[in-house]
Structure formats: C-alpha cells, structure tokens
Amino acid sequence: METKSKVSYYRVNKNRYAKNGMMVLTILACSLIVLIVVGLTIRSAPILFSRPLSELLFSTEWKPFKGQFGFAPFIVGTFAVTGVAVVIAVPLCLLTAIYLSEYASSRVTRFVNPFIDVLSGIPSIIFGVWGILLVVPFISKYIAPLFNVSSNGYTVLAGGLVLSIMIFPIIINVLLEVFKTVPNEMKDASLSLGATKWQTVKKVLLKRALPGVIAAFVLGLSRAFGETMAVLMVTGNVSKLPKSLMDPTYTLPSLIANNYGEMLSIPMYDSALLLASLILLMIILFFNIISRIILVKIERNYQ
Amino acid sequence: MSDNNFKTHISVQNLNVHYGKNHILKNINIDIPDKKLTAIIGPSGCGKTTLLKSFNRLLDTSQSPMVTGKVVVNGENIFDPKVEITHLRKKMGLLSQRPYPLPMSIYDNVAYGPKIHGLRGKKNIDEIVEHYLRKASLWEEVKDRLHTPAVRLSIGQQQRLCMARGLAVEPDIILGDEPTSALDPHSTQSIEAMFNSLKENYTIIVVTHILRQARRIADYIMFMYMGELIEHGPAEQILDDPKEKMTKEYIQGIIS
Amino acid sequence: MKKLRFIEEKIFRIIMPLATSLILLSLVLIIYTIVTKGMASLSWSMITETPKGGFYMGKEGGVLNAIIGSILLACGAVLIAVIISIPIVLYMNVYQRGNTKMMNLVRLCFDVLWGIPSIVYGAFGFTIMLYFGMKTSLLAGIITVSLFILPVIIRTMDEVFKTVPKELLDASYSLGATKFETAFKVVIRYGFSGLMTAILIAFGRGIGDAASVLFTAGYSDSIPTSLNEPVATLPLAIFFQLGTPIPEVKGRAYASALILTIFIMVISIISRYITKRFNRYK
Numbered sequence: 001m002e003t004k005s006k007v008s009y010y011r012v013n014k015n016r017y018a019k020n021g022m023m024v025l026t027i028l029a030c031s032l033i034v035l036i037v038v039g040l041t042i043r044s045a046p047i048l049f050s051r052p053l054s055e056l057l058f059s060t061e062w063k064p065f066k067g068q069f070g071f072a073p074f075i076v077g078t079f080a081v082t083g084v085a086v087v088i089a090v091p092l093c094l095l096t097a098i099y100l101s102e103y104a105s106s107r108v109t110r111f112v113n114p115f116i117d118v119l120s121g122i123p124s125i126i127f128g129v130w131g132i133l134l135v136v137p138f139i140s141k142y143i144a145p146l147f148n149v150s151s152n153g154y155t156v157l158a159g160g161l162v163l164s165i166m167i168f169p170i171i172i173n174v175l176l177e178v179f180k181t182v183p184n185e186m187k188d189a190s191l192s193l194g195a196t197k198w199q200t201v202k203k204v205l206l207k208r209a210l211p212g213v214i215a216a217f218v219l220g221l222s223r224a225f226g227e228t229m230a231v232l233m234v235t236g237n238v239s240k241l242p243k244s245l246m247d248p249t250y251t252l253p254s255l256i257a258n259n260y261g262e263m264l265s266i267p268m269y270d271s272a273l274l275l276a277s278l279i280l281l282m283i284i285l286f287f288n289i290i291s292r293i294i295l296v297k298i299e300r301n302y303q
Numbered sequence: 304m305s306d307n308n309f310k311t312h313i314s315v316q317n318l319n320v321h322y323g324k325n326h327i328l329k330n331i332n333i334d335i336p337d338k339k340l341t342a343i344i345g346p347s348g349c350g351k352t353t354l355l356k357s358f359n360r361l362l363d364t365s366q367s368p369m370v371t372g373k374v375v376v377n378g379e380n381i382f383d384p385k386v387e388i389t390h391l392r393k394k395m396g397l398l399s400q401r402p403y404p405l406p407m408s409i410y411d412n413v414a415y416g417p418k419i420h421g422l423r424g425k426k427n428i429d430e431i432v433e434h435y436l437r438k439a440s441l442w443e444e445v446k447d448r449l450h451t452p453a454v455r456l457s458i459g460q461q462q463r464l465c466m467a468r469g470l471a472v473e474p475d476i477i478l479g480d481e482p483t484s485a486l487d488p489h490s491t492q493s494i495e496a497m498f499n500s501l502k503e504n505y506t507i508i509v510v511t512h513i514l515r516q517a518r519r520i521a522d523y524i525m526f527m528y529m530g531e532l533i534e535h536g537p538a539e540q541i542l543d544d545p546k547e548k549m550t551k552e553y554i555q556g557i558i559s
Numbered sequence: 560m561k562k563l564r565f566i567e568e569k570i571f572r573i574i575m576p577l578a579t580s581l582i583l584l585s586l587v588l589i590i591y592t593i594v595t596k597g598m599a600s601l602s603w604s605m606i607t608e609t610p611k612g613g614f615y616m617g618k619e620g621g622v623l624n625a626i627i628g629s630i631l632l633a634c635g636a637v638l639i640a641v642i643i644s645i646p647i648v649l650y651m652n653v654y655q656r657g658n659t660k661m662m663n664l665v666r667l668c669f670d671v672l673w674g675i676p677s678i679v680y681g682a683f684g685f686t687i688m689l690y691f692g693m694k695t696s697l698l699a700g701i702i703t704v705s706l707f708i709l710p711v712i713i714r715t716m717d718e719v720f721k722t723v724p725k726e727l728l729d730a731s732y733s734l735g736a737t738k739f740e741t742a743f744k745v746v747i748r749y750g751f752s753g754l755m756t757a758i759l760i761a762f763g764r765g766i767g768d769a770a771s772v773l774f775t776a777g778y779s780d781s782i783p784t785s786l787n788e789p790v791a792t793l794p795l796a797i798f799f800q801l802g803t804p805i806p807e808v809k810g811r812a813y814a815s816a817l818i819l820t821i822f823i824m825v826i827s828i829i830s831r832y833i834t835k836r837f838n839r840y841k
Contacts, residue, residue: 011419012387015737022650029647029709030668036679039686092578099575112579118827119586121760122820123767125794129801129816130589133596165585172582198568219674226676228770229798253678253770260685260774277682281675288674292667300663361729367657393735403726406749415744416734465730472734 037281044275047268056275062239069272071279073239077156077249078280080242081231082224084160089167089220094213096168097175098201120169128233131162136234139246149246154236157245162230167220174219174295178212179205181302215294222287226280228253252280311394311475311506312337313358317372320353320362327353329530331372340498340507342521342538344514346558350530351510352480358508359395359478360388393420396469398482398494402461404453405468409436409445412453412464416472431471439467440493459490466497477501479509483516495520514554518542526550528558590820597817600810606818610780610811615799618807622815625796627782629819631697632772632792633765636704637712637758643705644712645754649742652720653728666717672710678770680707685774698786700776707771708761715760719753720746752834759830763823769794793819 041048047056047069059070100109139161140153182205190200206213236248237258256276263270313335320328328350335341343351353362360381362368373380376391393416405412413432414422422428432449436442441463445456453464462482469477479498483491498507498520511517517524517538524541526534526549534547545551552558604621611620651662684703693699723746731741747754769792777789778799793815800812 011737011740012389015739018646018739019650019654022646022654025643026647026650026665029643029713030665032672032706032709033668033675036675036683039683040679043686043689092582095571095575095578096582099579103572103575104579112583114827114831115583115586117831118824119582121763121767121823121827122586122589123763123769123794123823125767125769125797126589126593126816126820126823129596129797129813130592132801133592134588165582165589168582168585196564196568198571199564222674223676226674226678228676228678229794233798233801253676256678256682257770257773274682274686277679281679284674284676284679285671288671289667292670292674296663296667359733361732389732389735389737392733395733397730397733399726399730401726403724403730405727405731405745406751407745415731416736419734419736419740419744468730468734478733 033285037278037285040274040278040281044271044278047271047275050268057279060241064266064269064272067268069268069275071252071276073241074250074252074255074276075279076241077235078225078251078253080156080249081159081163081235081251082221084156084245085163085167085224086217086221088160088164089171090217092164093168093171093175093216093220097172097179098205100172101176101179102197102201102205116169116172119165120173124166124227124229125233127162127166127230131158131230131234135161144246147244147246149244151246152236154234154248155246156235156242156249159231159235159249159251160245162234163224163227166227166230167224170223171216171220174216175213178209178216178295178298181212181298182208211294212298215291215298218287218291219295222284222291225284225287226253228257232257252276256280311377313476313506313508314375315354315357315373316375318354318357318374319371320350320357321369322366327368327530328357331532333525333532333535335506335508336523337506338502338504339522340502340509340520341523341525342517343508343510343525343527344512344517344553345527345533346553347512349527351512351527354527355478355480355508355510357382358476359392359397361392361397393472394474395476395478396466396472396474398462398465398469398477398479400481401485402458402465404456404461404464407453408450409453409456409464410449412468413471416468420472435467435471436464438470439463439497441467457490459486459493462486462490462494463497466494474505476506476508479507479511481510481512483511483513491516514542526553528553593813593816593820596813597820600814601817602814605811605814609782613780615803615808616805618805622791622793622796622811622818624780624782625791625793625815626818628697628776628779628790629766629793629822631783632700632704632776632790633762635697635701636708636765637762639701639705640709640712640761641754641758644709644716644757645747647713648716648720649746651717652723653738653742653746656725656728666714669710669713669717673714676770677707677768678773680704681771681774684771688775694787695775695777695789696787697776697783697790700772700790700792701786703771703775704765704768707768708764711764712757712761715757716750716753719756720750723749752836755833756830759826759833763826766792766822767794767819769798793822 056069056071058072060072061068061070062073100112135158136153139155139158140151144151186204187200190204231251232254235251235254237250237254238248239250242249256273259273263273315331315333318328318331331354343354345351356362357374370382374382379386381388381391405415410432413435414428417428417431433442436445441460444460453461456464483494486494501507521538524535524538525532526541528549534541534545534550541550542554545554606621606626607623608621609624611617651665655662680703684699688699727745727749728741731745772792772795776792778791778795779789783790796815797812800808803809
C-alpha cells in the first residue's frame with residue numbers, strides 16, 4: 001500500500017512539473033513576436049534617432065556612402081510588386097475557389113488538390129529561377145514591345161507575375177475554408193427560388209463570405225509582401241521610384257537580402273537594413289493580424 | 304481503513320453544478336448503495352450524465368462548470384482542489400455512450416492502465432490482459448489478433464474491450480453512461496449480462512433512458528428531472544409503486 | 560432579359576475551369592522549366608563532388624557541399640523545432656483543452672509568427688548572432704531556421720491534435736492516467752500522422768528557404784565538419800551560382816534547382832502517403 005501511494009505521488013508530481021514547463025515553453029514561443037520586434041528595434045535605433053522618421057520614410061535618396069537613407073523607393077517598390085500580384089491573383093483565385101467549392105465534381109477536386117499542395121511547397125528560389133528563365137525573357141520579348149518600350153524584362157510586372165503564382169495556394173486554401181462556412185441551406189434556399197447557380201454564388205456565397213474573402217486576399221498580400229528571393233531575382237533592383245509596370249524596382253526584402261554582405265563596412269548601413277526589416281515586419285504584422293482576426297471571428301460564428 | 308471488506312463508497316452531499324447561467328444539478332443528496340447496480344433514469348437533459356461525470360470529476364471543462372457541495376469518495380471530497388484525482392479515478396471504471404478505444408492495439412488497450420500504475424514484466428501483463436479480456440467475454444474473439452489496432456473491432460467488441468480496459472485497473476465502481484445506446488441488440492445483451500455478473504463485486508452506476516433496461520438490470524433506481532433528484536429507492540418500488548407524481552408520469556410515459 | 564442570367568451562368572461555367580487550369584498550368588510550366596534546364600547539367604559528379612576551384616569561378620565539380628549542407632541544416636532545425644513544439648502542442652490540446660479563448664489567442668500568435676517572412680527571421684537571427692558574438696555557421700543557420708519553422712510545425716500538428724475527441728481523453732483519465740501520461744501515450748499516437756506531416760512540411764520549408772540562411776549560415780565550398788563552420792545550402796547554391804557569367808557554373812545552379820525540386824516533390828508525395836496511411840489507430 002505504501003509503495004503504491006509513493007509511485008502515484010511521483011506520477012502526480014511529474015505531471016505538475018511537466019505542466020508548468022510546457023506552459024513556460026508555450027509562453028516563450030508566443031513571445032517570439034515581441035522578441036523579434038524588440039531585437040530589430042534595438043538594432044535599428046541608431047538610425048531611427050539620428051534622422052527624422054519622415055525623412056527615412058519619404059525621402060527617395062538612397063546613398064549609403066553619403067549617409068542618406070530614404071526608404072521611399074523600396075516601400076513603394078514593395079507595394080507596387082505586391083499590388084500587381086494581388087490584382088492578378090484576385091480573379092484567378094476567386095474563380096478557382098468558387099469552381100472547386102461549388103461546381104467541380106469530387107473527382108476534379110481530388111485531382112486539383114495535390115497540385116495546389118505541391119505549388120505551396122515550392123521554394124521561393126525555384127520561382128526565381130523559373131522567373132529568370134521564362135517570365136523575364138517573355139516580358140522583354142513579347143510584352144514590352146506591345147507597349148513600345150524596350151526592357152530587359154526585369155520589371156515590376158515580372159515580380160508581380162511570379163509573386164502572384166506564389167500566393168495562389170494560400171489564398172485558394174483560405175477561400176475554400178471560408179466558403180465551407182456558408183451553410184448549404186442558404187444556397188439551397190436561393191436555388192429553390194429559381195436563381196441560377198452563379199446568381200446564388202454572387203448573391204449568397206460571396207455576400208456571406210465577403211469578410212473572409214477579403215481576409216484571404218489580405219493574407220495573400222502579407223505573404224507576398226515579405227517574399228524575398230524570387231522577387232530579388234526578377235525585378236532588376238534599381239532604387240528609383242518605378243513609373244510603370246515596365247520599370248525595374250527594388251523591394252524591402254530584396255534590399256535586405258542583397259546588401260547584407262557589406263552592411264557592416266559602412267556606418268549606419270546595418271542599422272538601416274535592420275530598420276528595413278522592422279518596417280517590413282510592422283506592415284506585415286498589421287495586415288496579418290487584421291486578416292487573422294477576421295478569420296477567427298468567422299470560424300467562431302460558424303461553430 | 305484496513306478492513307478487508309472495505310469498498311469505495313460514493314456519497315453526494317448538497318451537490319450543485321452550474322454551467323454559466325444554467326443550473327444543471329440542483330442540490331443532490333444521495334448515498335450510492337455499495338455492490339448494487341444503481342440506474343439513473345430520467346428524460347434527456349435532466350442532468351443524468353452530468354451527475355455521473357461528477358462522480359469522477361470528468362465534467363466538461365470547456366464550459367467551466369461552477370460546483371458547490373461535495374462528492375465524497377473514500378472520505379475525500381473530490382471537488383476539493385487539493386485532492387489529487389487520478390488515484391480516485393482509478394477506482395472507477397467508465398463506459399461511455401460510444402466506445403472510445405485508445406489509439407493502440409487491443410493488447411495495449413487493456414495493458415495501458417496496469418502499466419501506468421506500475422505493473423511491469425511481460426508475463427504479468429500477458430496474464431492480466433488475458434484475464435480481463437476473458438472477463439469481458441472478448442478473449443475467444445480476439446486472442447489471435449491481440450496486436451491489431453483496436454479500432455478494427457466492431458462497435459460491440461470495442462465496448463467490451465473498453466469494459467476489459469476499465470476492469471484491468473481493478474476499480475471498485477463501474478460508471479456507465481448509456482453504455483448500450485450505440486450497440487446492436489446482441490451486444491447490448493452481452494453488456495447487460497456482464498453487469499449482472501459483475502454487480503456481486505462492484506458498485507455499478509448506469510445512466511439509461513431505457514426503462515426496460517433499468518428493469519432488467521437495476522437493483523436501485525434514481526429518478527431525475529430538470530436537474531433534481533426526484534426520487535430514489537429499490538428498483539421494484541420505483542418502477543411499480545413510485546411515491547412521487549412526477550416519477551409515476553415518467554414511468555407511465557406521460558412525460559419523457 | 561431573362562436569358563441574360565443563363566448566358567452569364569454559361570460564361571462563368573467556362574471561365575472557372577479555365578482559371579483553374581491556368582493555375583495548374585503555371586505549376587506544370589515551372590516544373591517543366593526546372594526539369595529540362597536541370598537535366599542538361601545533372602550528372603553523377605554533380606551530386607557526388609564538391610565544387611573545384613571555387614563555387615563562383617571553378618568549372619569542375621558538383622554541389623555535394625550544398626546537398627549535404629541543406630540536409631544537415633534542415634534536419635538540425637527540424638529536430639530542435641520538434642523538440643520544442645511537441646510539448647507546446649500537447650499543452651494546448653491536453654492541459655488547456657477547455658480554455659478556448661486563451662488557446663485562440665495562442666493560435667493567433669503562432670499564425671502571425673507563421674506569416675512573418677523568412678528574411679525577417681534571417682535579420683533577427685543575425686541580431687542574435689551579433690549579440691552572442693557568433694560567426695556565420697551551421698549552428699547559427701540551424702537556430703534561425705528552427706525559429707522560422709517552429710510556428711509551421713506547431714500549427715500543422717495542432718490542427719490534427721485539435722480533433723482528438725474529449726471522450727478519448729476522458730477514457731484515459733478514467734483509468735487513472737494523469738494528463739501527462741494521456742498526452743504522451745494517447746494523444747501523440749492519435750495524432751501521429753499529424754506529427755509526421757508537420758515534420759515533413761517543416762523539413763520542406765527548411766530545406767528550401769534561402770532568405771533566412773543568407774545572413775546566418777554563410778557559404779562554403781566544403782562539407783562542414785563542425786557546427787561552427789559556415790555551410791552551403793541548395794537555395795544559396797542556386798542563387799550565387801546563377802550570378803556568374805560562366806556557363807558551367809550556371810549549370811550547377813540549374814542542377815541544384817532540379818535537386819531541390821526533387822526533394823520537395825518527394826517530401827510532398829511522402830506526406831500525402833502518410834496522411835492516408837498512418838491513420839490506422841483512428
């Protein structure tokens with residue numbers, strides 16, 4: 001009897017210590033967000049305190065050797081490339097997701113799903129290689145002449161195109177989840193009133209799922225925002241404000257990735273690059289948290 | 304306490320359970336008779352299952368229940384936060400509405416409990432597994448495939464496996480939450496037969512909404528309605544000569 | 560007027576499959592391009608030799624350094640991330656199972672962490688390195704990548720562990736098991752396929768990501784012999800070698816791209832197989 005109760009106390013204590021340990025671990029992992037923000041802020045503090053924020057954010061002069069750090073070309077460049085990507089992705093993803101959730105037979109969805117899975121697993125660098133081999137020459141040879149410009153193909157458009165394909169899977173998957181939360185009874189009600197399927201999609205599905213649809217695209221946008229390698233490889237990396245889709249551009253992630261080598265040799269340069277990651281992080285956190293909160297709310301209402 | 308005849312005894316004192324604004328159990332007081340089969344009957348939503356689960360503190364934690372009063376097992380109030388519940392749960396086997404075999408083999412399902420409680424040695428464990436599978440009259444059906452996943456058994460076999468699994472930790476009490484509701488008539492019969500043979504050595508408490516089942520197996524009956532324990536007493540008395548109007552109406556099928 | 564909606568219906572019934580096909584086509588095109596270009600340069604020596612005469616200029620040799628480097632890096636990172644994430648996921652789904660509000664917040668945290676781009680993890684890893692006075696090395700790369708795949712593993716596993724029925728937990732508790740025993744003996748087994756899928760997805764991320772190791776892992780022509788040496792990785796082998804004017808070196812980049820793609824495809828196929836196969840205890 002005595003040994004038995006001893007054993008059980010051992011088990012009970014093990015359980016208690018494990019619980020506390022696991023809780024600490026969970027809290028630590030969650031606070032990684034804070035750690036990243038703090039770490040980057042500390043490192044970018046030197047440049048943040050030496051120049052007015054407005055100059056950093058709105059100046060277009062990027063001359064590290066002269067100590068001029070204007071982030072505007074990069075911020076604009078990132079938004080431009082991302083914007084193009086989202087504009088391409090919206091119709092294609094919406095149509096595909098509607099097709100897969102409302103129209104396609106289960107055989108079709110079973111055929112398509114693995115493709116989307118594989119697409120989501122392909123590394124950024126592979127998209128970059130593909131971009132260089134196919135998209136860039138294609139733009140230079142066929143698209144640029146259409147607009148009467150000469151371009152080597154390394155453009156905003158190339159970046160946007162490659163990016164759009166990279167964000168297809170995440171957008172489609174979130175859209176499919178969101179569409180699942182629209183009750184079938186609602187669609188049936190609309191159909192039984194004599195509406196066509198497409199009318200039902202427009203008036204019931206999309207209307208009901210609108211917040212989720214927006215969240216899906218914001219999520220895709222925030223994913224596109226931080227993509228580095230592929231964009232770096234196909235946009236030409238010129239720190240000027242792009243005037244058209246056929247201009248080269250330079251994004252924040254590319255800026256960071258491209259200059260890490262020399263950042264410790266020029267004063268303030270490392271601080272500037274870490275400020276670039278901080279700006280990037282802040283924009284992404286903003287979009288990401290908004291879309292996640294929308295999605296959590298949708299799921300809660302569904303349950 | 305060292306009395307050989309000592310059996311784990313459950314006594315409920317002024318038990319109240321709230322889920323948010325819902326008052327699920329209202330002031331329950333009862334001493335569960337030892338070594339008898341007690342059936343808890345009553346219409347659905349009357350708090351039968353909540354009462355059963357409060358015996359081993361498996362209340363639905365996601366709705367954060369508020370509990371006042373006591374459930375005293377072996378002289379300890381199990382709702383006292385200082386009480387370590389695991390060794391009390393070991394004293395109570397549970398059969399749920401649907402069988403939930405653990406995600407492992409048939410053998411490991413039975414061996415899981417004894418192993419956790421410190422049993423070692425392959426021979427010992429083999430013996431225990433065979434003994435309890437026999438007790439649950441499942442041995443003959445599974446002895447050649449002990450190491451296949453338990454989920455491949457039929458639902459009826461799974462429920463008997465859950466019984467063997469529960470018995471293997473040597474409880475004094477068996478709790479059944481409508482344990483036959485998912486089963487076919489044949490499996491139901493074998494579970495009921497098992498209850499009848501087990502009640503000589505175990506205190507058994509079974510929630511059921513089937514009156515005929517209560518009549519077949521129960522020695523003692525508790526009738527609940529809207530969270531209150533309306534009446535309790537020996538099975539014949541409750542079924543044939545209920546004192547309360549409410550009980551009478553339920554047994555006659557007027558309320559359900 | 561009445562006909563209009565039927566015409567609309569017909570039009571959309573045509574363009575929807577077209578949009579889907581276009582997306583599938585883009586994947587086919589990517590793989591086709593990588594395979595044709597890579598096959599031309601892929602040879603036995605490509606996967607069995609390290610580059611001769613420097614990765615940027617030397618025409619001889621292969622990319623073994625990057626293959627081994629990538630595998631070491633991804634394995635190390637996955638190992639660390641799994642060891643950290645299993646207790647977290649079990650804590651979320653066993654100990655805090657009823658606490659939905661809190662867990663939604665925790666899930667939000669990990670979702671947001673998942674959304675942080677790898678370049679930011681790279682930059683963060685770099686600040687850690689500076690803080691501890693570390694040099695670019697295999698170890699620094701492993702730490703950075705493990706941070707970056709941690710939310711991936713946690714959320715992928717979590718999605719499976721969330722589905723463990725409460726009754727199964729109750730069954731284990733009623734046998735007198737503690738939550739700890741229930742977590743590690745029952746829940747892990749129940750979610751085994753989820754664990755494996757999570758590991759594979761994370762491995763794929765780790766092996767394919769360039770931006771997070773750019774600052775932290777460095778690059779080297781040889782296979783590292785210790786955790787403190789810089790290490791080459793396939794993505795960076797592609798990136799750096801693509802930048803040279805020498806066709807043979809570019810060829811090495813294309814071959815690396817093909818090897819990386821094959822890795823990713825194999826991982827994807829295995830994880831499909833596992834999700835189908837390993838649900839035998841459910």
